[in-house]
Amino acid sequence: MRQEHQAFLATLEQFIPAERLISDPLQTLAYGTDASFYRLLPQLVVKVETECEVARIVSAARQQEIALTFRAAGTSLSGQAITDSVLLILGDGWSGHEILDDAQRIKLQPGVIGAQANLYLAPFGRKIGPDPASINAAKIGGIAANNASGMCCGTAHNSYRTLDSMRLILADGTLLDTGDSDSVDAFRSSHQSLLEALDSLARLTRANEQLSQRIAHKYRLKNTTGYALNALVDYADPIDILQHLMIGSEGTLGFISEICYRTVPDHPHKASALVFFDRLQTACEAVALIKPTPVDAVELIDRAGLRSIESKAGMPAIIEQLPADAAALLIETRAGDEPRLGQQIEQILQAISALPTSEPVQFTSDADTCAQFWAIRKGLFPAVGAVRTTGTTVIIEDIAVPVEQLASAVADLHRLFEHWGYSEAIIFGHALEGNLHFVFTQAFDTEEEIRRYSGLMDDVAELVTARYEGSLKAEHGTGRNMAPYVELEWGKEAYNLMWELKRLLDPQEILNPGVILNRDPKVHLSNLKPMPAANKLVDACIECGFCEHTCPSRALTTTPRQRIALWREISRLERSGEDPARLASVRGDYTYQGEETCAACGLCSTACPVGINTGDLTRAIRHDRHPEGSRSANWIASHFAGVTKAGSLLLNSADKVHGLIGTSNMRRLTDTARKLSGNRVQQWTPAMPTGNPQRRKDLPVADSSRDKVVYLPSCASRVMGPQRGSASEASLMDVTARLLEQAGYQVIYPDNLESLCCGMPFQSKGLFDTAANKAGELNRELLHITENGRIPVYSDTSPCSLRLGEQLDPAIKLYDSIEFIDRFMMERLDITPMDEEIALHITCSATRMGQATSLKRIASRLARKVVIPEGIGCCGFAGDKGFSTPELNASALRNLKPQVEQCSGGYSSSRTCEIGLSHHSGIEYRSIVYLLEQCVKTTTQRRTGTEVEH
Template identity: 60%
Template sequence: MNTHFQPFFDDISSFIPLSRLITDPLRTLAYGTDASFYRLVPQIVVQATSETEIQQLLKAANKHRISVTFRAAGTSLSGQAITDSVLIVLADGWDGYKISQDTMQISLQPGVIGGNANKYLLPFQRKIGPDPASINAAKIGGIAANNASGMCCGTAQNSYQTLKSMRLILADGSLLDTACPDSIQAFKQSHATLLNELSLLAEQTLANQALTERIKHKYRLKNTTGYAINSLIDFTDPIDILQHLMIGSEGTLGFISEITYNTVEEHPHKASALIFFNSVRVTCEAVAALKHTPVAAVELIDRAGLTSVMHKPGMPDFISDLNPNAAALLVETRASNEHQLNQAINEIIATLSQFETASQVEFYTDPSRCAEFWAIRKGLFPAVGAVRLTGTTVIIEDVAFPVERLADAVEDLHSIFKQLNYHEALIFGHALEGNLHFVFTQSFDSKDEVKRYEQLMEDVARLVVDKYDGSLKAEHGTGRNMAPFVEREWGKDAYQLMWSLKKRLDPNNLLNPGVLLNEDPQVHLANLKPMPAAHPLIDKCIECGFCEPSCPSRALTLTPRQRIVIWREISELRRTGSNPERLKRLEADYQYQGEETCAACGLCANTCPVSINTGNLTRAIRAENHITWTKKANWLAQNFSTLLASGRILLTVAHQTQRVLGANFLRKTSSGITRLSQGKVPTWSPSMPRAANRIQARELPSQTNPSSKVIYFASCASRTFGTSSQDTETRSLHEVTLNLLTKAGFEVIFPPKIEQLCCGMPFESKGLFEAAKLKSDELNTTLLELTQDGTVPIFSDTSPCSLRMKDNLDPRLQIFDSVEFIDRFVLNKLDIEAKEMQLAVHVTCSTVKMGLADALIRISRRCASHIVLPDQITCCGFAGDKGFTHPELNASSLRTLKTAVQTCDMGASTSRTCEIGLTQHSGIEYRSILYLLDQQSKAIEQNRP
């Protein structure tokens, strides 16, 4: 940390714990990245948890003249969430929400993820207006501060238009609640000068007819370039002006600590169509016509875009035959009922009948089919990222043109791309609003490449502003990227007005300086982010941050995006040898921050636009670090039954010790041993399970129906760990499963020598790939022989093992996870009575990746009258044995669980190790869902043996 920041640091450390003040080289670099192509490394990262802390931080910033930048999710694309000064990020404590009694409003704290806000509103058929493509990662603070819109939002449902009220903190640390009359009255007294100045600026703006007309003209389109100076002509009350100025201000005027939105209707009936045209011009003419029909969204995809996604599910075969000038529209319409939906579809088809299309117009109402269409549209950005050359970055620009001139604008953009050799560039966007995105790859590793990008930006500015009088930033925010062009787009009077607002609200220029307004004409070419090659598994990462909400270590150490940022830096330092001391420090810190606390659950791949599984990188690193363990691991693999037997003995001894010496003593003692052994010896907890009962050989009844046979592969976890010592249920999972399947009429067969068998997961997770393959090959051979080359289905009782078996064993084997098998073959063979209770359901990472989350929920609903799916819990962080060796990962991931399930009677999941941690951190007992299903079901008469 620069010594200039020491007095500020000393000041704020009096009210912010040191654990939430980050200054080390690894984590400051990790936080120096957002989704843009810029990088600035902060001197201090502050994890703030409350309004009071924000107020105190701003007062300290003013006292020491230290600039600060606010960060929500860091999914912004224009460089507005980075700084080389102090970065204030949202820690826990910002995810509160409240829905009004009539559901017409929702109040949201800035840490709520946009997609979660819509989940809260979905039961009432309402949603928030903004719908950015990043909605499942972006947080409300960023959505409001950037006035993000999206595919269906248009200009009528963005944050500016749907704002009801807000709580905001100004640069001087003062708090205003615009929904509270007392707060407003107090603010009018304390900030009378500011409010009078805002009123005067509004009067002067309205008196300037040319400027007023300019503002009206600019906001006929989507526009996030500069400040929301339309508030000066839209409102007369300075409080209204102030709160609307905050929308789209990118944290340069204040901090939004809560926003109340007017909600909008979420129509239950939807239909989508992917419509192809032979030319861009006809496509754009169709857009203009569709603007007068009941469409909710009209997304344009140019020919290059169609080519990039032509092999995606849902795309027709004739794409390759379309001419070079072809384009498509993805159209969606929505309605309150089926009759209205059909009317809307007919009206849209009638409107399109006047245009020549390359295929018949057909709307689909099937949700899965519509989801395919929208996956195609959302896959356009990553499609470029997936094919870019290593070392280049992907840039997405965001402009808006008058809809009636859209065709000419698209042709002009294509001409610019051709002239400057951006041959991979493609265009798509929210055509109904004239809002186009264009995506291209860019290298910044030479002066010529930087110059080429500079020329592109100049040509785009000339085209958008000078020729079409459009918006250079329609919805992605001005940031650093477009700050040099604000005056060019708006003109001198509007630009000076914006500076006047900045100086009145932030007189010391301490809030995110240089963002949105910047007098440096070259700022968009400075601090460009390097993207060096690091590892083939992660080189396609575009650092968008979509992965972060699903990561179990996000509040403890690093997120997947941050792991990739650091590994890129380590790899580059290794390659160049330029700074050995820095390399040594980063490598040492990464061992814990990056490798040891990565759950390697792979959920990041589910939300990554280019499907990167950062867990694979972690396993590859572990393989390098553990290369000397290979012989020992192979010996353990070959003597696996001994390992399992030893585990059961240790559990039995530990439970007996607990009875004699007490759980508290055992926990403290084992915790110390865990630290001394560097995680090799697990930490004891009261929820540690009993040893599982061994699977007993049994005589199987003779059955004539071969379709009733099932091979039951009980995982090594379920063979080792029984129920917890506090649980009244003493049966092991294999005993429950055997009873359940027999009850449903199945002949259950255990593989011979099952104690020796394992899918290889425990070894693979540690990067011991040779031992993992040894075990999976052994299991594969056994199961092929036992199933007669796959003719008999295999039941797997643990989801992580099911996934590994599906991925690694012979495809002839019919491998079913317990949830999958029960859902497909067992439920209809049992008489089930739902228990009157609240059941907490944990969907494991593997269940999600296998696409079985809905099946687990269906089974749970059959067993319990009410189920609870805890918010914000993704991977539990137990991660095989990490819950024993690094219990802080499990604790951090489940830190909100106890509150979420406080009304529940018990919990259910599909992985025994996950259930250990869930039990420990919830205060309720978690077991496999099979226990409850067995308890609440009985055999239908014809299934009885």
């Protein structure tokens, strides 16, 4: 760490806890990555929790002249969220929201994810205006600071246009709340000279007719290049000017600690059409004709873009038959009711009726079909990223041109791609705004490649600014990669005005220096991020960060994006041999930071645009650390019945000791044993299960009048009973069997049940051969007991169901408990809902299997109110990680208890997950099957209802 930063760290240590001050080389390397193609290694990373902390840090930075950069989710594409100085990241204290005026307005803190804000507003039929493609991961702070827009947002509903008020912290540490008259009055008094200077600049700008007209022209298009100079002409009050300058300022003028948006309608009725044209020119003519109609989104996809996805499953067959100059428009219209929607569709169809299309135009309001259409559009960026050459990065740029010049701009861009050798480049974009995205792959490992990239960007900048008077950054923010071109786009007078604003609000240039305005004409070619091959499982990663909010270790150690970035560095060091000492240090630190604290749950794959499961990398690393023929693993697998029986006996023994000495003494005893053993003794908690008696179930007498079902209890269900003091003393096996019989099924158990296992405990530790052997053994038994798939299989634990679904013979019809209950049992049972408020945990495996909706539907039928806690995805228990690495479970569930403490109980679909959930929530979590049994009349004996699919 540089000397000046050591002094700054000493200052922060006076009021920031040590665990939130990160300076070790591994983690600063991890935080050196955002979604852009740049890398800078921060000297210090600070997790901030409050406005007071930010204000004190900013004040200290001003006194010591230390540069600060703010980061929300780090999904920015232009290098605006990285630094080689001090990086401030948002902790848990920034997720507040307040709905105002019947949801006409909403206050949001910067740590709220955009999609979550819309979930808050959904019951009111409203949403926030900005709708970036990254909305499921991007946080409000970044959305506002970059003026991010999206497919439907346009220029009318972005952060600038829908801003009502904000709380902001300036470079001198002052907090201003523009929605509080007292705060505003105090600020007018304390910062009179600043406001007078802003007022003067605004008056001069409005009086400069040529400059005013240029600003008006620039913002008729989508534009995030440079500062929001339109604030100087749109508003007279310096307070309004100031808060609107903050929008799109990328953290270079201040910190937005809260924003109040005016919301927009979220119409429930929607229809989409994917329209193909043989000529790009015709598609662009259609855009101009559609623009005046009641349309919400029009996405243009060029022929190269269509070609990149034409061979994927589910794509319309016509795509492969389209000519070389073809293009497509994805059109969406929304309305408050069905009749209005029909009228709008008719208006759109009428507008383009004279234009030739490759096939007849058909709108659909079918949700699945519409989702498929939009999946085509959203799949374009990852389609390029997933097939790029290893070692290259994928770059997405965005420009805007007048809509009437859309076709010629696309043609000109294609000529530039051909000239510079970017044959794989594709173009798509928000056509209504003339906003084009172009995606291409780029290596930065040679000077020639860097020169090629530089040449392309110089030509693009000249083309967009000179020929089309467009914007070089329509919605992705200026960042570092367009900073050299701001003056080219805006002209010297406007550029100098931007510098005046920067010096006025940040005279020492301590806030994100080098971003937006930069005097280095080659800054966009500096600090380029290496993307070396690391492992074929993750080489397709584009480091976008969409995965990070799903990761249970994100607040403890590293995230999937960071793990991959670190493993790339380890791989690079291994190949280069340049620094053996550093390699040894990084590898050693990675063991805990990257591998041991990875739950390997795979939730990251559900958010990843290219489907990467970073857990696969973790398991591969564990595999390399364990010889495949591990004698202990093979012995356990061969003696599985005895091992599980011993496990059950051990749990019962521990429970008896617990009963004898009490909870406090038991905790002290086990904590001491764990500490003395160097954490080799597993963590004990009061939520530990009792042992489930191991007993062989005899097959029931055949009953031809009942449907048969094979019940496959997981090894966890067979070993673990309820926790001490549970609301029910019955095991999951007993409750499940009773319910299946009540629903009219004849329950059958596999032979040799006690020895069977799906192999997951071995797979998660990288013992692949042992895992495969156990899965194969189970597969053979299930083929036998199900009569080659004639009888369905009920699996009572979601993680096991997920693995079995990937391993079993396709002939075997396996159903997870959630799916089986939802599809086949609910209609067979007489259910009386409980008048209770319950908590529901959707396991990562249930999410990956697409069972979340089914589980919510079941729970809603069984209880008056269902609470699904925010920010709780994977619980981090991860099989046995809750015992061996309990801090992972604790971190993942750190925000659980306050959200569920009013609930009568919690329910899920994984016995091990329920141990950690019970411990960290203060309420007992059990399988959803227990709640179902409570709600079912004991006299139910019906066979009518949905038949199981055989």
